Amino acid sequence: MAKILVYELNEVPWRVVDLYLQHRPEAFLHSFMKNASCLTTRTVDSGELHPWSTWPTMHRGVSNDKHEIRYINQDRSCGEASPPVWELVAASGKTVGVCGSLQSYPPMENPEALFHVPDTFAPGSETRPDRYAAFQRVNLKLTGENKAVAKGYGLKDLLDGVQLFRSGVSVKTGFRLSQHLVRERVDPKNKALRATMQAHVAFDVFLDALKQSKPNYAAVFSNHVAGMMHRYWKYSFPEDFNYSLKDSEFDRFHSQSILKAMDIFDEQLGVLEQFADREGYEIVVSSSMGQEAVERGEYVPELKLDDESLLASAFGFQGAFRMNLAMQPDVALEFLSQQKLLEFVQSLPRLTDAEGQQVLIKRYNEQGLTLNLSVRRSKAAVESGTLYLDEKPVRLDELGFSVIERDPGTGYHQPEGIWLWKGAAQPKLSGREVVDSRQYAPTILRALGVSCPDYMMAPVN
Missing domain, CATH: 3.40.720.10 (Alkaline Phosphatase, subunit A)
Known part of the structure; x- marks a missing residue:
């Protein structure tokens, strides 16, 4: 053979x-x-x-x-x-x-x-x-x-x-x-x-x-x-x-x-x-x-999640998940329990930009204890350096985000x-x-x- x-x-x-x-x-x-x-x-x-x-x-x-x-x-x-x-x-x-x-x-x-x-x-x-x-x-x-x-x-x-x-x-x-x-x-x-x-x-x-x-x-x-x-x-x-x-x-x-x-x-x-x-x-x-x-049309600079611990803390999920490697703009999270995963998914609409657009989008169904999210591009967030959690302004860096620019391809x-x-x-x-x-x-x-x-x-x- x-x-x-x-x-x-x-x-x-x-x-x-x-x-x-x-x-x-x-x-x-x-x-x-x-x-x-x-x-x-x-x-x-x-x-x-x-x-x-x-x-x-x-x-x-x-x-x-x-x-x-x-x-x-x-x-x-x-x-x-x-x-x-x-x-x-x-x-x-x-x-x-x-x-x-x-x-x-x-x-x-x-x-x-x-x-x-x-x-x-x-x-x-x-x-x-x-x-x-x-x-x-x-x-x-x-x-x-x-x-x-x-x-x-x-x-x-x-x-x-x-x-x-x-x-x-x-x-x-x-x-x-x-x-x-x-x-x-x-x-x-x-x-x-x-x-x-x-x-x-x-x-x-x-x-x-x-x-x-x-x-x-x-x-x-x-x-x-x-x-x-x-x-x-x-x-x-x-x-x-x-x-x-x-x-x-x-x-x-x-x-x-x-x-x-x-x-x-x-x-x-x-x-x-x-x-x-x-x-x-x-x-x-x-x-x-x-x-x-x-x-691709007009390129809008992107939000990148650098520190998942800051995001978890702001959401009230300290220690509930870790971030694995993924390809920008995706975010790959792995949770300690199914309950925490489902609660976090339900909490995603809490984070928006100044125009009320949800920032973290669930792209696919969760598998086991893993969840894939995509970070929405937002001119408003890039220009202001701010997102809104429960309708209250929070700086990007306080949530673990930064702004990046790359060749759109x-x-x-x-x-x-x-x-x-x-x-x-x-x-x-x-x-x-x-x-x-x-x-x-x-x-x-x-x-x-x-x-x-x-x-x-x-x-x-």
Whole structure:
């Protein structure tokens, strides 16, 4: 049966792949695609599309209406009836390795899990084996400090090297990070690419684990191209906005930002191909959805919750909940009891802006003891620095809030992504034919010789 390496390239559509191939005629991706099956995944997930929901759909073979995983750090017991592909593979007696796949915390205890580094929003830094916990601690620290606002990773943290090098980060990557720091000082526009540097660090950790364990199934996740698409789609596809690139340093620089992110993927794909050829693996590149142009209109600065203890105290819920990592403007709360959760939900209308608009909005149904909220944008609150609790004015900082401004971005989620497969078990379909993303998991399982659960769709032929 096959052994499979998966590169989970978040949110990349074929349009970006075609742009890259057009501008990089010598890219490794050209030769890879010549002998690979090239398909288009389409998610059937309901509601606003998010990767922390569309990836579970790929991994579990059922939509979010079935697995009910809709936000980061929610209680996922709702999805126990449809486990992710790596758990099914391990349960069959075959070995697995996972690095960064979304919604993969906590690390598996199954002895067939040879390595497991959960995603960058995990509520804890545990890894399997423990040696990768040093990397995960830095990873989570940076996510927490940035609150997942697209500021990127502090190079000082990434270069605070001993603990990272012990987790498998290479000297070559350390040198790359140093070079990038120099480029930032020479040209500050390079700071916009800082977040892509994390892709080098995470891939080193994955490669170290892969070489040492060589499991039957191994997957690595990267968001570095998605981050550039969100921010700079307009400068790669100006025609989507009836925009002509200006003869300015900014426009010229960011017309290349997505391509530079894809360069990192292309190099890493080449490394995986060499390993796969040597060790007898097949390679899968997949995206659970894609991106396209988005017009956001006027940008209003945002309220960000920094200190949940101040909010809890103001509401009269001291010690009743903690805040886990989430992506701005979401807030992920975990409560000590169901009663306190329900009481807090009932209390949400107490907090408004000067125009009477509720500030904390429940986006999804609570799961277990977890609750996801979204912080409403409010010009009135930003201008006055004030919110109203029980109709009485309270300063933002007294409630644990701050005001942030960020690039509103010009790319956003759409349902179609890419799926490439190179190897003896690759699907016979090609020509970028559209397939249901729920067929991804059963197709992987079939190639590995693992029985597909009855609730899954048929594999791709």
